[in-house]
Amino acid sequence: MKTIDIKYSTNTPKYHSEEAAGADIQAFIDKDIVIKPLERSIIPTGIYLEIPKGYEAQVRPRSGLAAKYGVTVLNTPGTIDSDYRGEIKVILINLGQNDFIVSNLDRIAQLVIAPVIKANFQKDIKLNQTTRGEGGFGSTGL
Numbered sequence: 001m002k003t004i005d006i007k008y009s010t011n012t013p014k015y016h017s018e019e020a021a022g023a024d025i026q027a028f029i030d031k032d033i034v035i036k037p038l039e040r041s042i043i044p045t046g047i048y049l050e051i052p053k054g055y056e057a058q059v060r061p062r063s064g065l066a067a068k069y070g071v072t073v074l075n076t077p078g079t080i081d082s083d084y085r086g087e088i089k090v091i092l093i094n095l096g097q098n099d100f101i102v103s104n105l106d107r108i109a110q111l112v113i114a115p116v117i118k119a120n121f122q123k124d125i126k127l128n129q130t131t132r133g134e135g136g137f138g139s140t141g142l
């Protein structure tokens, strides 16, 4: 497994198994946050990273919260740019039927570090032809 060093300040994401792809991130809050059904909340984590150029961090949901409570990350996968130096925050949405309570240090999401390929977008009015052409949104059948 490839590894890279990433500097952090305040809190750290934590891998919970040897080969976990995602490092869990915890809520870092003074008091509980209640998320009502169909509402969302921006949860601080106290995590600040210096991600090396050429990488990003993706904020992904935890499947346990989704399966048990219907709670997920609204903008999944959230994108943490390598030049971002602010606190990582998680936008949770409660798609379940009950209030969801977030307490300090609850593991609310996970971070996956991934390489980034930057495109040099080149304007060309004639794009090459393909069999699919302009077909999308179920054009090949469901």
Ligand SMILES: O=c1ccn([C@H]2C[C@H](O)[C@@H](COP(=O)(O)OP(=O)(O)OP(=O)(O)O)O2)c(=O)[nH]1
Pocket: 059, 075, 078, 079, 080, 081, 082, 084, 087, 088, 089, 090, 091
């Ligand atoms: O779940 C997320 C997503 C983003 N961010 C931070 C890090 C990221 O680098 C920055 C900007 O995110 P994004 O590009 O997704 O948001 P935007 O709405 O395009 O804002 P901006 O104009 O600042 O790029 O916000 C988070 O803390 N959590």
Ligand SMILES: [Mg+2]
Pocket: none
């Ligand atoms: Mg942006």
